Each structure stands twice: as structure tokens, then as C-alpha cells.
Amino acid sequence: MGKRNGNKKAETLCDQDIEKLFQSGEIGVDNPTTLLHTVWFFNTIYFGLRGVTEHHQMTWGDVKILRDNSSGLEYLQMNERNTKTRTGKSLRDQRDIKQMAWANPENELKCPVHAYKLYRSKRPLKFSNPTDPFYIQENTNREKSGLWYKSQPIGINKLGKFMKKMATAAGIIQSKEDQHDDNDESENDSGNRRFTNHSARRFMLQKLDDSGFEHNHIKQVNTKYIYMYVYDTISHT
Numbered sequence: 001m002g003k004r005n006g007n008k009k010a011e012t013l014c015d016q017d018i019e020k021l022f023q024s025g026e027i028g029v030d031n032p033t034t035l036l037h038t039v040w041f042f043n044t045i046y047f048g049l050r051g052v053t054e055h056h057q058m059t060w061g062d063v064k065i066l067r068d069n070s071s072g073l074e075y076l077q078m079n080e081r082n083t084k085t086r087t088g089k090s091l092r093d094q095r096d097i098k099q100m101a102w103a104n105p106e107n108e109l110k111c112p113v114h115a116y117k118l119y120r121s122k123r124p125l126k127f128s129n130p131t132d133p134f135y136i137q138e139n140t141n142r143e144k145s146g147l148w149y150k151s152q153p154i155g156i157n158k159l160g161k162f163m164k165k166m167a168t169a170a171g172i173i174q175s176k177e178d179q180h181d182d183n184d185e186s187e188n189d190s191g192n193r194r195f196t197n198h199s200a201r202r203f204m205l206q207k208l209d210d211s212g213f214e215h216n217h218i219k220q221v222n223t224k225y226i227y228m229y230v231y232d233t234i235s236h237t
Helices: 015-024 030-045 051-054 114-122 162-169 174-181 198-210 216-220 222-236
Strands: 065-066 074-078 097-104 136-138 149-152
Touching: 015 162, 030 051, 030 074, 030 097, 030 114, 030 136, 030 162, 065 114, 074 114, 097 114
Parallel strands: none
Antiparallel strands: 065 074, 074 097, 136 149
């Protein structure tokens, strides 16, 4: 009997996977679903959020849009609060440097600031207070209000399936139905790959690791380096 997929460790996204996500439109701003996935993806790789708990506990006030005085470039800054996975009781659970996501003025599709601004404009103003949930559900009656989202938080289970849903829709991995129909694994082995939300964060960690950062220093790394090594990869896919 073969190993169950649940026992297989989640893979790290590679550059080719990122390119497929962009080319397929699974990372984009054209509709409520892809915009929500895009905001989640940028939050993961630029802010280094560890898992679904940290995302689920995010509030609207956790992210601020600021402008660098010297360059005039806008950026997002994460206001890190305590979560179950980062309690603050240990120095290892804290970052000395504020996490930032810098704008990409040359390509709005790959710009975290542009995605954040659009997400802000498409959610209800009355549900955009600092303590309101960051991730909210899609509005099924958006033709009437013009808003893409409604005043209801996304459940933790749905939030935890974002990466798998994106990878499946982009053709990076197969759905269960496609795996059942495809008996020739030699022609298509995408069904053997496993992606979870951790796969996106591991992409960021792998990029920093490839650039020579020691594992115990990655959590404290200056976000300028994340901009250089992660953002640069995304910008050139």
C-alpha cells in the first residue's frame, strides 16, 4: 500500500510555480477571488507569516500604508501582534525589524501596495476599522453595492486551503478527480506534489537561504533583503 498524501511533507514553491500562478491569473486583481488570494500571498512572502493562525488573527489595523521620505516609494508595514505561534515570551518569537512590502511602480500586477489599495476600496468601509478581520468573504450580491466583499470574516478552514486551491486552479497540482482519471503518471506527475499555505512561506525562506542567510537569522532579516531576493524573483517571472 502506498503512502497517503497526508504523510507527505508540503513542498516549497519554485520559480516556475510562481510564474504559473501569475500566468494563469490565480495571482491577479481581476476578480474578488484572485485579489483575495493575491493579498494573502503577498502577506505571506513579504511579512513571513507562519501559518493559517497568524493570517486568521490578522486585523485590518495590522497593516499600514506608508511612504519612504527619501525615495517617495510607498510600502506596506506589518504591525505584528502576539499570536498562538508567536507569543512574544521568547526573543526567538520576535522580530526586531518591522516587516515591509515595497511597491512595484513598474508592474501593478506584481505590486503588493496596489493589491492592498484595491482590496481596501472593494471592502465595506464600515468593516474596515482597525479591529475588524483582515480577510473577509466575497460578496455574492456585488452588482447592487459595487463592493466585492461583505462584512463577514473568512473561516480558518477556508483560509487554510488558499494555496492548494490556487495551485490546483493554475495546473501546478491535480485535483482528486483529475488524479483518478489520469492513470499515466509518467506523463503527468503533478498529482504527486503537495502544497499547503506553508509552501508560500517556504518559498521566501528558501530564497533567503539561497542568498546565504543563516537559518537562525532569517526571522530577523531586514526587509530590504526580502525586497531584493524575493521581490526581485517575482518581478522577473
